[in-house]
Amino acid sequence: MTRINTNVSSLVAQNRLQTSNKDLQTALTRLSTGLRINKGSDDPAGLIASEALRSEITSINKSISNTRRASQIISTADSALGQVSSLLNDIRGLVVEAANSGALSPDEIAANQLQVDSSLEAINRIAQTTTFQGRKLIDGSLDFITSNSTGAANIKNLKIDQANLGVTGSIAVTINVSTAATKASVDVSGFGVPTPAVASTASVNVGGTAGVAASASLTIAAGSAAVAASGTVSVGADTITVTADTAGAAGNVAINFLNAGVGNGTTAAINGTTGAIEVSYDFAAATTSADIQSAIDGLTDFTATGAAADSSTANVAVSDSALTSGADLVAATTIAVTADAVGTAGNVAVNFLDAGAGNATTAAIDGTTGAIEVSYDFAAATSAASIQSAIDGLTGFSATVSGSGSTTAGNAATDGALTSGAAGGAGGATIAITGTDGQNVAISYTNAGSGGATTAAVNSTTGAVEVSYDFAAATAASAIQTAIDGLAGFTATSTGSGSTTAGTGATGGTLAGGTAAGLGGVAASVVFELAGKNGSEVFNVSAGTSLEQVVSQVNLVSDATGVAATANGTTLELRSSAFGSASVVDLRILTQATGGNFGSGSRDIGTDIQATVNGRTANGVGNKLSINTATLDLSADLEADFTGNALFTIAGGGAQFQLGPEVVSNQQARVGIGSVNSARLGGVAGKLFQLGSGESASLSNDPTLAAQIVTEAIDQVTSLRGRLGAFQATTLESNLSSLNDTVANLQEAESSIRDADFAQESAKLTRAQILVQSGTNVLALANQNPQNVLSLLR
Numbered sequence: 001m002t003r004i005n006t007n008v009s010s011l012v013a014q015n016r017l018q019t020s021n022k023d024l025q026t027a028l029t030r031l032s033t034g035l036r037i038n039k040g041s042d043d044p045a046g047l048i049a050s051e052a053l054r055s056e057i058t059s060i061n062k063s064i065s066n067t068r069r070a071s072q073i074i075s076t077a078d079s080a081l082g083q084v085s086s087l088l089n090d091i092r093g094l095v096v097e098a099a100n101s102g103a104l105s106p107d108e109i110a111a112n113q114l115q116v117d118s119s120l121e122a123i124n125r126i127a128q129t130t131t132f133q134g135r136k137l138i139d140g141s142l143d144f145i146t147s148n149s150t151g152a153a154n155i156k157n158l159k160i161d162q163a164n165l166g167v168t169g170s171i172a173v174t175i176n177v178s179t180a181a182t183k184a185s186v187d188v189s190g191f192g193v194p195t196p197a198v199a200s201t202a203s204v205n206v207g208g209t210a211g212v213a214a215s216a217s218l219t220i221a222a223g224s225a226a227v228a229a230s231g232t233v234s235v236g237a238d239t240i241t242v243t244a245d246t247a248g249a250a251g252n253v254a255i256n257f258l259n260a261g262v263g264n265g266t267t268a269a270i271n272g273t274t275g276a277i278e279v280s281y282d283f284a285a286a287t288t289s290a291d292i293q294s295a296i297d298g299l300t301d302f303t304a305t306g307a308a309a310d311s312s313t314a315n316v317a318v319s320d321s322a323l324t325s326g327a328d329l330v331a332a333t334t335i336a337v338t339a340d341a342v343g344t345a346g347n348v349a350v351n352f353l354d355a356g357a358g359n360a361t362t363a364a365i366d367g368t369t370g371a372i373e374v375s376y377d378f379a380a381a382t383s384a385a386s387i388q389s390a391i392d393g394l395t396g397f398s399a400t401v402s403g404s405g406s407t408t409a410g411n412a413a414t415d416g417a418l419t420s421g422a423a424g425g426a427g428g429a430t431i432a433i434t435g436t437d438g439q440n441v442a443i444s445y446t447n448a449g450s451g452g453a454t455t456a457a458v459n460s461t462t463g464a465v466e467v468s469y470d471f472a473a474a475t476a477a478s479a480i481q482t483a484i485d486g487l488a489g490f491t492a493t494s495t496g497s498g499s500t501t502a503g504t505g506a507t508g509g510t511l512a513g514g515t516a517a518g519l520g521g522v523a524a525s526v527v528f529e530l531a532g533k534n535g536s537e538v539f540n541v542s543a544g545t546s547l548e549q550v551v552s553q554v555n556l557v558s559d560a561t562g563v564a565a566t567a568n569g570t571t572l573e574l575r576s577s578a579f580g581s582a583s584v585v586d587l588r589i590l591t592q593a594t595g596g597n598f599g600s601g602s603r604d605i606g607t608d609i610q611a612t613v614n615g616r617t618a619n620g621v622g623n624k625l626s627i628n629t630a631t632l633d634l635s636a637d638l639e640a641d642f643t644g645n646a647l648f649t650i651a652g653g654g655a656q657f658q659l660g661p662e663v664v665s666n667q668q669a670r671v672g673i674g675s676v677n678s679a680r681l682g683g684v685a686g687k688l689f690q691l692g693s694g695e696s697a698s699l700s701n702d703p704t705l706a707a708q709i710v711t712e713a714i715d716q717v718t719s720l721r722g723r724l725g726a727f728q729a730t731t732l733e734s735n736l737s738s739l740n741d742t743v744a745n746l747q748e749a750e751s752s753i754r755d756a757d758f759a760q761e762s763a764k765l766t767r768a769q770i771l772v773q774s775g776t777n778v779l780a781l782a783n784q785n786p787q788n789v790l791s792l793l794r
Contacts, residue, residue, distance in 0.1 A: 004789055009782040017775035024768035030756040031765060037754045046753050053750035059661030060743045067736045070657040070669075074728045077137040077673060080130035081721045084138075084676050087119045087126075088714045091691065094119075095706045098699035106700075113699045116691055120678045123688070127677040140675030145653035151646035154639040157683060160672045161723050162633040163650050166665045171631070172614075175646040177638060179610035181579040181623045184532075186587050186604050188572040190523060190597030191547040215338045231255060231323035235289035236310025242277070245301045247326055255296075255321045259283040268295035277302070279318075286311040292318065333384040337372070337391055337399045350391070354378040363390035372397065443484075447471040456483035465490065521546040524596035530554065531586040532562030532576055543593065547572060559704070579640065580608045580622030609638060630666075637684065659735050671727055676717060683712030 029038055037043045037050060094112045098104065104112075130137045144160040155175065165171055226247030233240045233255055242255060260267065260280035266287055268279045279295055281287045293307035312318050337350060355361065355375035361382055363374045374390055376382040384401050391399035443465045448454065454469035467483055469475045481494040522545045529538050537557045541550060547567045554565035558577065563585050566573045576583035583606040589598055609620040614632070618625040626635035638646070653672065660667025674680060678689040685708035690697040697706040 004786040007782060007786055009785060010779060013775060013779040013782045017772065017779055020768055020771035020775050023764065024772050027761050027765035027768050030761045031758065034756055034758075035754055036756040036761075043753075050750055050754040053746050053753070056661060057743055057746050057750065060739050060746065063659060063661050063667075064736060064739045064743065066658050067732050067739065070659070071728055071732045071736070073132050073137065073655070074724050074732065076132050077130065078721055078724055078728075080126050080138055081676065081717055081724070083126055084123050085714065085717050085721065087123050088681075088710060088717060091116055091119050092707070092710045092714065095691075095699065095703055095710055099703040099707070101703075109699050113693055116699065117693055120688065120692055123681070124677045127675060138673055138676050140677075140680065142655040142671075142673040143653055143675065144672040145651050147649045147651050149647035149649065151642075151644060152648045154642040154646050155648065156637040156639065158634065158636040158648075159674065159719075160632075160634045160650060160654075161628075162669065162671055162727075163654060164631040164665050164668070165650065165652065165654075165670060166631075169652060171650045173632070173634070173648055173650060174615075175611055175613050175618075175625070175636070175638070177609060177611040177643045177646070179607070180638075180641045180643050181609040181620065182607045183579055184576040184583045184585040184604045184606040186574045186585045186602045188574070188587070188598055189570060191521060191550075191567075191570045191572060192523065193570060215336070227326050229323040229326035231321050232306075233292070233318060233321045235292055235307070235312055235318055238289035238308050238310040239306050240289060240293045240296070240304050241306045242296055242302060242304050242323065244323070244326055245303055255279065255323065257281070257317045257320060259317065266291040266295045268299055270299065277323075281312075283317055288312075334402045335384060335388045335391065335399055336402070337397060340396050340398060350374065352376070361386040361390050363387075363394055365394060443467065445469070454479040454483050456480075456487055458487060458489075522550065522597065524593035526592040526596050526598050527590040528592075528598060528601070529586075529588040529590060530561055530563055530574070531584070531588070533578055533583050534562035535560050536586075537561050538590070576606055578606070578622060580606050580620075582606075582622065611638070657732075659731070669727070669731060671724070673724070674720065676720070681713040681716055682709050683716065685709050685712055688713045 026042075030036055037047050040047050094116050098109045098112045101109065127139050128136070130139075135141075144163060146158070146160070163171055228247045229244040231242050233242065254274070254276040256271075256276050256278050258278055258280040260282050262282055262284050264280070264282050266279070266281040268277060270276070271278050277296060277299065279292055281292065281295075288309065288311045289307040290309070292312075293304045296302060296304040349369070349371035351366075351371055351373050353373055353375040355377050357377055357379050359375070359377055361374070361376035363372060365371070366373055372391060372394065374387055376387065376390075388399045388401040391397060444467070446466060446468045448468040448470050450470060450472050452468065452470045454467070454475055456465060456467045458464070459466055465484060465487065467480055469480065469483075478494050481492045484490055485492040522541050522543055525541065525543045527538065527540045529536055531537075537560060539550075539553055541553070547570065550572055551565040551567050554561075554563065554574070558564045562577045562583070564575055564577055566575070574585050574587065576585050584603070586603045587598075587601045589601040592598055606622075609623055609625055611618045611620060611625050613625070613627045613634070616627055616629060618627045623640060624635060624637050627633070654670040655673060656668055656670045658668055678692075679687055681688040682690075685705060686697055688709060689695065690709060691706050692698065696702060697709055699706060
C-alpha cells in the first residue's frame with residue numbers, strides 16, 4: 001500500500017486494540033468486584049434471576065431472624081411457666097400435708113396456709129412481670145379474643161392453642177355435638193319397700209236389685225259447622241281472596257269498586273245501609289292488586305290475601321264481586337225419651353209414620369208391639385219440638401228436646417229403640433267381711449239341707465270361708481253374717497235386712513287377699529366388689545338392709561372408687577363420677593344367699609362425646625373435645641348431656657409469628673398463651689384463688705376440694721408448657737433448619753449465576769493484557785507504515 005489518506009492497517013489495529021481494552025476492562029472489573037454480573041448488559045437474563053434470588057434470600061434471612069426471635073419468646077414464657085409449675089407442686093404438697101389434720105395442730109395448718117397464700121401471690125406476680133422487650137407474655141394479653149353466639153354457654157374451659165385468622169382477621173367456629181358423652185351405669189332392681197300387714201276383705205250382697213226404666217235417645221237433625229262469608233276479586237292476573245273473620249250469616253254480600261278521583265289513595269269501607277264492602281281508588285291510574293288487598297284487609301272483621309304484582313287498567317274499574325253468605329253453627333237436635341215407671345217394659349221401639357200432607361204430629365202406643373209410633377207430615381219440615389211434645393203427651397213416657405232442628409222435607413226421622421227396663425228386687429242386705437292377713441281368698445256356699453242350720457267354717461286346705469245353709473228356705477242375711485262373724489280371725493257386719501231367695505243359693509264372694517308385713521331392702525345377704533375409675537371397694541350387706549343404707553355405704557367411698565349411687569324407687573342406680581370411655585362401673589358378686597336381687601353382677605363403660613368442629617370430626621374424651629388442623633387447634637369441655645350447635649367467633653388476639661418469606665397466612669403461626677394468674681388457673685372443680693385464706697377451698701375449710709383444684713391447675717400449666725414446647729420443637733426449630741437449608745441452596749444458586757470465576761477471569765485478564773500490548777505495538781507499526789512513501793520522494 002502506498003496510500004497515506006486512509007491507513008486501513010491502523011484502523012484494523014485500532015478496532016482490535018479497542019476490543020482488547022474492553023475485554024481487559026471487563027476482566028479487571030470482575031476480578032475487583034468478584035462478580036460476573038456488574039451491570040445489566042453483562043447478562044440481562046442472569047441479572048433478573050440473580051435479583052429474584054437475592055430477594056428470596058433476604059426474605060428468608062429475615063424469616064430465620066423471626067423464627068429465632070419467636071423461639072426466644074417461647075423460651076422466656078416456658079421459663080416463667082416452669083417457676084409457676086414449681087410453685088403449684090409446692091402448694092400441692094402443702095395441701096396433702098394439711099389433710100393430715102389428725103397429726104397436725106391448727107397452728108401448723110395455719111402456717112401451711114400462709115405459705116399457700118405466699119405462693120399464690122408469687123404466681124400472680126410472675127404472670128404480671130414476665131415480659132420480652134416490654135411485652136407481657138403470660139398475663140393473658142397474648143390469648144385469643146372470642147365473642148359468643150348461639151349455644152356458647154354450653155362451652156366450658158375453652159382453650160385455643162393456634163388459629164389462622166387469615167385476611168379477615170377472624171374465624172367463626174361451630175361445634176356440633178351429635179351424641180353427648182355418657183357415664184358408665186349399672187342398675188340393681190328388686191329392693192323391697194317395707195309394707196304394713198293388710199287384712200283380707202270382701203263384700204257379699206244378699207237380696208234384690210234396684211229397678212231400671214226403659215229409655216232411648218233420638219237424633220232428629222244433625223248439626224252443621226259455622227261458615228265464614230267469602231269471595232274473590234280478580235285484578236289483572238291476580239286473584240284476591242276475601243274472607244270474613246267471624247263465621248255466621250254475614251250481611252256483607254258484595255264487593256263494589258268506586259272512583260276515588262284523580263290522585264286519591266285506595267281505601268275501603270263497609271256501606272252502613274247495604275253492608276257491602278266498597279273499595280275506592282283512582283280509576284284514571286293503574287292501581288296495584290296489593291293496594292286493593294291492603295285496603296280490604298284493613299277492614300275490621302275481614303281478611304284479604306293473594307295479591308302479587310298486577311295492576312288494574314287505567315280508566316277501567318275492577319269488576320264488582322259477591323261474597324258467599326256465611327252460616328251460623330247449628331247444633332245437633334236430640335230427643336231423650338224415658339219411661340215414667342221402672343220395670344221390664346214392652347215399649348222397645350220408636351217408629352215414625354207418614355201422617356199425610358197437612359196433618360198434625362201425633363204419637364200413640366201400638367197395642368200389639370207396645371212400640372211408640374209417631375205420625376207427622378213427611379212432605380213438610382217438622383220441628384223436633386213438635387215430635388217431642390207428641391211423645392211427652394203419652395201416658396207413661398217423658399220426652400225432652402235438646403236443640404231446635406227439624407226433619408228434612410220428604411224424609412222420615414230415623415226410628416229408634418228404647419233400652420229395656422227392669423223391675424226392682426225385693427230389697428237386700430250387704431255383708432262386709434274383714435279377715436286376717438292370711439290366705440282366706442274365697443267365700444263359697446253349700447246346701448245344709450232342709451231345716452239345716454246356717455253355719456260357717458274355714459276350709460283347712462284352701463283357706464276359703466264356707467257358709468252352709470238351707471237353700472230351700474229364704475235365709476236371712478243376718479244369719480249368714482252371724483255365722484261368718486263367729487269364725488276366728490273374721491269380722492262380719494250387715495247393712496240392710498234382705499234374705500236369700502227360696503230355692504237358690506247366695507252369690508259367692510271373693511276376699512281381697514291380705515298381705516303379711518314386708519321387711520323391704522336387700523332380698524338376701526350379699527358380698528360384692530364395686531370398682532370404678534379411681535379404685536375398688538368390697539361391701540358386705542345383710543338381708544333387709546334398706547336401699548337408702550346401701551346408697552349411703554357406696555357414696556361414703558365414692559371418691560375412692562369413682563362410683564356414686566342413687567335410689568330410684570326400688571332400684572339402686574350406680575353411676576360413674578366421670579363421663580366417657582375411661583369411666584367404668586364394675587359390680588362383681590363375691591357371695592350371695594339364695595333369693596338375692598343382685599344377680600350375677602354387671603359391668604358397663606361410658607361413652608365419649610361425638611362432635612364436629614366446623615365440619616371436621618373432633619377427638620372426644622368424656623365431655624372434652626379437641627381438634628388440631630392447619631388452621632385451628634382448640635380444646636373445650638361441653639356441658640353434660642348437651643347436644644346441638646354451640647357457636648362462637650375468634651375475633652383476634654394471639655401471638656402472631658411470621659415464619660416464612662411471604663407475608664401470607666399459611667407462612668404465619670398464631671399462638672394463644674393464656675393467663676396463669678390464680679383467677680384463671682383451675683378447672684371444673686374451681687379456680688386456684690379459692691385456696692387463699694378464708695376462701696371456700698382453704699386448707700382449713702376444704703382440703704379435698706383444694707387438692708382437686710391444684711391438680712387441675714398443675715395439669716393446665718403442664719399442658720400449656722407442653723404445647724409451647726411442641727410448637728418450639730416441631731414448628732420453630734424445624735422451620736429454622738428448613739430455612740437455613742433453603743437459604744444455603746439459594747445462595748449457591750445465586751453465586752453460580754452472579755459471582756465471578758477467578759481462575760477463568762485471571763486467564764482472561766492475562767489474555768487481554770497480552771492482546772492490549774500486542775495491539776499497541778501493532779498499532780505503532782501500522783501508524784509508521786505510511787512513512788515508507790518518503791523513500792519514493794527522495
